[in-house]
Amino acid sequence: FGYALFQYDLFSLTPATWREGHRAAIDDFGDGVIIADTDGRIIDLNDAAEEILGRSTSDVLQNDVSTVLEDGTFDLTGEEQTVTVSRPTGNREFSVIPSAIVGRHDRIIGHTLVLHDITAEKQRRQRLEVLDRVLRHNLRNRLSVVISHAEALETANEEQVRNHAGKIRSHSSDLVSLSDKVREIDDVVARPLSLSTVDVGTVVEGVCHD
Numbered sequence: 001f002g003y004a005l006f007q008y009d010l011f012s013l014t015p016a017t018w019r020e021g022h023r024a025a026i027d028d029f030g031d032g033v034i035i036a037d038t039d040g041r042i043i044d045l046n047d048a049a050e051e052i053l054g055r056s057t058s059d060v061l062q063n064d065v066s067t068v069l070e071d072g073t074f075d076l077t078g079e080e081q082t083v084t085v086s087r088p089t090g091n092r093e094f095s096v097i098p099s100a101i102v103g104r105h106d107r108i109i110g111h112t113l114v115l116h117d118i119t120a121e122k123q124r125r126q127r128l129e130v131l132d133r134v135l136r137h138n139l140r141n142r143l144s145v146v147i148s149h150a151e152a153l154e155t156a157n158e159e160q161v162r163n164h165a166g167k168i169r170s171h172s173s174d175l176v177s178l179s180d181k182v183r184e185i186d187d188v189v190a191r192p193l194s195l196s197t198v199d200v201g202t203v204v205e206g207v208c209h210d
Contacts, residue, residue, distance in 0.1 A: 029048065030048065031048060031115055031117075032045070032049035032115035033045070033048065033049055033113070033114055034049050034112070034115070035111075035112055036065050036076065036110060036111045036113065037110050038109065038110055038111070040064050040065045040066065040111070041062050041063065043061065043062075043110070048115075049115060052094065052115055053085065054087060055068075074096075075098070076111045076113075077098065081095070081096050081098075082094065082096070082118070083096055083115075092117060093117070094116060094117055094118060095115075095118050096116075097113065097114045097116070098113050099111065131182055131185065135178070135182055138178055139178070142171050142174055142178070143175075145167070146171050146172060149168050150164070
């Protein structure tokens with residue numbers, strides 16, 4: 001991204017040309033983009049980055065990237081990194097991909113950082129891990145019971161066969177129900193979080209009434 005954006009050394013262009021190039025190149029970019037000089041000082045943001053940080057470009061100009069990203073050890077020359085940004089609605093997780101801006105004669109004249117929101121992806125991965133553990137635990141327990149009753153059928157009399165068969169049917173039905181519940185839970189937790197204001201007294205009163 002840095003090379004594509006500045007392959008013609010936009011840092012050296014006239015202000016008017018810079019503004020037009022800047023608008024075309026990063027303002028319409030879906031993710032947040034921070035532009036920093038070779039010392040890591042911020043010289044520009046796109047609209048998405050302003051929204052992510054909750055600060056305007058003028059507020060962060062010449063500030064060190066590590067300070068603005070709340071990470072005192074951010075490495076502009078490193079690989080993709082993950083940072084947490086505190087917002088009034090809660091913390092958000094972002095992958096930050098640094099890229100060198102290379103000008104004429106292969107000279108590094110700055111850096112771009114692309115901020116991509118991975119909060120939902122991370123939360124979904126955590127939910128799937130929890131569901132996986134719960135599912136494996138319950139499946140193991142239920143299947144162990146089914147296997148136990150199936151093995152007992154080999155030496156059971158007629159009455160015991162009916163009892164074991166009933167147990168097998170019951171636990172098999174539980175497994176089907178468990179599968180349906182896991183799917184329902186996954187559907188619910190995958191929905192976007194919506195916040196609303198409620199009266200606590202009314203909610204408590206309703207719960208107590210129920």
